[in-house]
Amino acid sequence: MKKEKDIKIRLENSIYNTKCIKQAALDFSSSIDIVIKKNGNYTEVSMIASDEDDVAFEFANYALFLTIQLK
Amino acid sequence: MKASIDLKGNLVSFTVNTEIYSKDVIYKACYVFIDKMYILLDVSNKKDLILVTLKGKTALSKKEIEKLEGEFMNELLNSLLRSKISKRNQKLLEHIVGGAMGAALGVNVVKESNKSEDANLEDTIRAKEIEDAVEALKIQLAEIESNGDYENDELGIRKIASVKKCKKVKLNKGRSK
Numbered sequence A: 001m002k003k004e005k006d007i008k009i010r011l012e013n014s015i016y017n018t019k020c021i022k023q024a025a026l027d028f029s030s031s032i033d034i035v036i037k038k039n040g041n042y043t044e045v046s047m048i049a050s051d052e053d054d055v056a057f058e059f060a061n062y063a064l065f066l067t068i069q070l071k
Numbered sequence B: 001m002k003a004s005i006d007l008k009g010n011l012v013s014f015t016v017n018t019e020i021y022s023k024d025v026i027y028k029a030c031y032v033f034i035d036k037m038y039i040l041l042d043v044s045n046k047k048d049l050i051l052v053t054l055k056g057k058t059a060l061s062k063k064e065i066e067k068l069e070g071e072f073m074n075e076l077l078n079s080l081l082r083s084k085i086s087k088r089n090q091k092l093l094e095h096i097v098g099g100a101m102g103a104a105l106g107v108n109v110v111k112e113s114n115k116s117e118d119a120n121l122e123d124t125i126r127a128k129e130i131e132d133a134v135e136a137l138k139i140q141l142a143e144i145e146s147n148g149d150y151e152n153d154e155l156g157i158r159k160i161a162s163v164k165k166c167k168k169v170k171l172n173k174g175r176s177k
Helices: A018-028 A055-070 B023-033 B062-088 B090-105 B107-147 B159-177
Strands: A004-012 A033-039 A042-050 B004-006 B011-017 B035-043 B049-056
Touching: A004 A055, A004 B035, A018 A033, A018 A042, A018 A055, A018 B159, A042 A055, A055 B035, B004 B062, B011 B062, B023 B035, B023 B062, B049 B062, B062 B090, B090 B107
Parallel strands: none
Antiparallel strands: A004 A042, A033 A042, B004 B011, B011 B049, B035 B049
């Protein structure tokens, strides 16, 4: 059984659109527990997921994808 | 710009100068690789630098990770060149597309535009005529004011005033009755 961990990732607001981060969080929320928090110039994303999966990178990738698509 | 490779983490990190590669160029390059690898962008501590982290979706050797970085840098250059060319040719493209659209829309548009141009021309001529008439009247008035005595009443103002006065008196009389 995979061990679940609290994974955190910080996304800079001038690079990642905050709306896109929210949308990504909404899309990921069906499969994992996710919390987003604004902290200065960053948006902190906390996820509870298996450490073996690249959830954080997956999330960042998806947020970047949405940001680029919005441009 | 030195890349740091983390074999355990299966990733490579390096900085990109935004003075050379704009943010849009970096986005474009990222978009090309977004399916092949995980990309994380962050601002660096130093100004005008963006920290790029590339992570392979499968376990990669050191050479493969270096290759990832090289490919990304090449794509950055490609995107930069493409954006510069598109900026340079933007007006030409607009002209070509505009011409094509005009041709596709047909002659009606040209006719309509000609009609509207004619209407505009007529309006301007009419406006000019009115302006000329007003100017002529002004000159006439100035001449009267300078030459004539107001007692001569060349504009016939006294007549109008007296008629109005009569009407008022009649009305007042009617009300008093």
